[in-house]
Amino acid sequence: MLAWSLVAGGAEGKIEALKSDLNFFTDASGSQLKAGVNSNRLAAFKSELLKTVAAGLLDGSHDRTYRAAGYAAFPSPRELGKTLKLGDGFSRYENITGMHLEAGEHVVLVGPTSGRKLSLLIPDWMRKPPEGIEPTKDPNGWGLHKQEVELQEGVNVIQVKKGGNVYVSYFDDDAGHAPKVVVHFPTGRVNGFFDASKQTNEDWDRLLDQAVSPIMDARGKHIQVAYPVEWFKVYTRGKGVELIRNYDAMLNHHYTLMGLVKYDKVPRNRILARVNFNYYMFRDGDGVAYLGNKGTMRMVADPAVVIAGDPCWGFSHEVGHVLQMRPQMNWGGLGEVSNNLFSLYTVGKMGNPSRLKAQKNYASARENIIGANPQKSYLAEKDVFNRLVPFWQLHLYFSKNGRPDFYADVMEEMRRRPDAGKGNDAIRNQFEFVRICCDVARLDLTDFFARWGFFWVGELEVNDYGKYRYTITQDMVDETRAAIAAKKYPQPREDITLVEE
DSSP, X not given: OOOOOXXXXXXXXXXXXXXXXXXXXXXXXXXXXXXXXXXXXXXXXSXXXXXXXXXXXXXXXXXSSSSEEEEOOXXXXXXXXXXXXXXXXXXXXXXXXXXXXXXEEEEEEEOOOTTOOEEXXXXXXXXXXXXXXXXXXXXXXXXXOEEEEEEOSEEEEEEESSOEEEEEEXXXXXXXXXXXXXXXXXXXXXXXXXXXXXXXXXXXXXXXXXXXXXXXXXXXXXEEEEEEHHHHHHHTTTOHHHHHHHHHHHHHHHHHHTTTTTTTOOOSOOEEEEXXXXXXXXXETTEEEEEOSHHHHHHHHSHHHHTSHHHHHXXXXXXXXXXXXXXXXXXXTOTTTTHHHHHHHHHHHTTOOOHHHHTTHHHHHIIIIITOXXXXXXXXXXXXXXXXXXXXXXXXXXXXXXXXXXXHHHHHHHHHSOXXXXXXXXXXXXXXXXXXXXXXXXXXXXXXXXXXXXXXXXXEXXXXXXXXEEEEOHXXXXXXXXXXXXXXXXXXXXXXXXXXX
16 A cells, blocks of 8 residues: 655645646546656656656556546436436446545545546445444444545545445446546555456455455446455355356346346446345345345355345345336335336246245235125235236236237336326326236237226225325226227237236
8 A cells, every 4th residue: 555644744735746746647647657757757756655656657566457447437327217217226336446445544536527527435335233232223224324525637635534445436417428537546455346247266266365355346247246255255255257147147137027138228337236234135225235144145145046046036026126117117006016026037037936836826816806805906905926916927928928028018118108197196007007018918908907906996095115095986997998999909818817837
């Protein structure tokens, strides 16, 4: 680690020395010397820090992989959520630097930004509840705490409150036209990170053995993980490529179901999976979090385990929350339903049995919803797995009849249309869903939906992360039925309410 302090010689003088010495470099990032700057010119440097950097660049000892790298802009999670009609649950920590800054003062040099805004993020990955406090009752919450420092072009002297891995936050609503920006860390320590698209399992093991941080970052095409080095050493040694490949495979199945693969809309942005010390597993605005203990870490760090049974379901379920279309497939009552379309699809593609089949939900749903007297809406059914049955039966039926991309087409059509309503008016999205399904299938599916209670009329209160009070009118039903009848679509070839795996 290169030494640095503003104490000796005065802050203003040291910063001016840094700025002056940047004239020896090609730009404000201080990452490449100008032609003609050789060892004979080192005596002219005013800053010991940049003199040391220059000497390292001349003799090849200054790290060029992590200390100074160019960072591309990513679409902002919020803008991406609007474009794809999702939440804003994609990673805020895309640009992994591989640098670990200890608490105290550091210098960060930033190249030309073309007016773009960048900042540094220093998350406290290893934050634990105060001693003696039950983890789930942590007064500081379960979420990820971080320090954020705005960056400006040129010299930045920053005060790191608590040491940690560092990330460049560079998001832009016009990311495709934003320039790469070089950010240089002449101070701090190299921790490195694993990129499964470029590195091998030998690289992975070397990174674990040389880590200076308790957390190792790894990324694939769709996934980014931040788990403790100690558990990676136990469960993932020699298997880093396989772990990331398996996460990417699961996410690719998610994107296939929702049509992003078919319609070439898979985002560059990744989804983050991280450690936490409050709760077994949850999803929040920063991604998916897993408890940092032996049992849970085995579930998420062993590549053979992460794609099997409950671990595969859990990851798919939590990521499904990120990818639920809002509100078009997440009207009140579907909060713990439409995300499990992703779970069922992905666990099946990874070779696992159907949870609906194992739990006998088909029979239970038919008895509790279709067989209810008087008839009731599927939304009035308490068991969320029973509520899921009609949605999954559509996938099963159309897959069996040569349309495995049925939901891909349905969700793409939803992306093209405005939502039908929000809040207590969100139930209108249910009727829009019925119409889109019929249009995509080119079948009259009204009998199927009627039997599952989609055309139930009356007042309905649904508790789903808040209370929804729906007024479902006969006019809504009649209008939907008439619109579909006017298309003169044929009936399906079998009773879809009986379809199972």
